[in-house]
Amino acid sequence: MYDRVTAYPILDDALKTGELDYINGAALVRYSIAGNFLGYPAISIPVGYDQSGLPIGLQFIGRPWSEATLIRLAFAMQALCIQSYRKPEIFFDLLNWTQEIPQHLQKKFI
Numbered sequence: 001m002y003d004r005v006t007a008y009p010i011l012d013d014a015l016k017t018g019e020l021d022y023i024n025g026a027a028l029v030r031y032s033i034a035g036n037f038l039g040y041p042a043i044s045i046p047v048g049y050d051q052s053g054l055p056i057g058l059q060f061i062g063r064p065w066s067e068a069t070l071i072r073l074a075f076a077m078q079a080l081c082i083q084s085y086r087k088p089e090i091f092f093d094l095l096n097w098t099q100e101i102p103q104h105l106q107k108k109f110i
Helices: 012-017 022-029 033-038 067-084 103-109
Strands: 042-049 055-061
Touching: 042 067, 055 067
Parallel strands: none
Antiparallel strands: 042 055
16 A cells, blocks of 8 residues: 655745644644554655655655664665755755855845
8 A cells, every 4th residue: 555645835824924734734644643653663765856846755664673674675765766856945054054044045034
């Protein structure tokens, strides 16, 4: 069985007020909750982008004590997808504190 979940769009007013869409948010995480509560190991990796340029991720959830298998699986999948990776349009390198936020983006973050 394969389950696919697409993130819902965040509306402009939600960014201003900080409000969440709880109905869509719950639908987005419905497949990961059981793994979290039961303690199943899981790993998520980036696998590409949709038509709008938004990132797409893939999560694998394994049996108890299958961490090594999940890491090997994620490594193999990531090796297949690495050609399509690119830096996001808005990117801030947290390890490089000398980096300046571009002028046209400062209003969004400050």
